[in-house]
Amino acid sequence: MNIDELAREYEQQYIRLRNKVSALRPLLCVYTGKDLYLLRKRIKVYNDMACECKNTASLLSAYYGEDEYGLH
Numbered sequence: 001m002n003i004d005e006l007a008r009e010y011e012q013q014y015i016r017l018r019n020k021v022s023a024l025r026p027l028l029c030v031y032t033g034k035d036l037y038l039l040r041k042r043i044k045v046y047n048d049m050a051c052e053c054k055n056t057a058s059l060l061s062a063y064y065g066e067d068e069y070g071l072h
Contacts, residue, residue: 007060010053017050 001009024043031039 003060003063007057010057010060014050014053014057017046017053021046021050 021043024039024046027039028036028043
């Protein structure tokens with residue numbers, strides 16, 4: 001697996017996690033009490049994981065890009 005393929009894997013995982021969050025959001029107006037707290041916690045964890053995947057995908061995609069001096 002090369003860096004570009006790995007970047008795509010992270011991007012796909014980002015999309016999966018965002019879809020999970022989207023599927024859970026409607027439940028925020030249904031749950032109460034401890035269940036609501038746990039749901040919010042799960043959504044936050046998924047959001048954090050999605051952000052990490054997106055950041056990692058971006059870093060990997062730019063790995064062979066220009067360096068700080070504009071050189072390849």
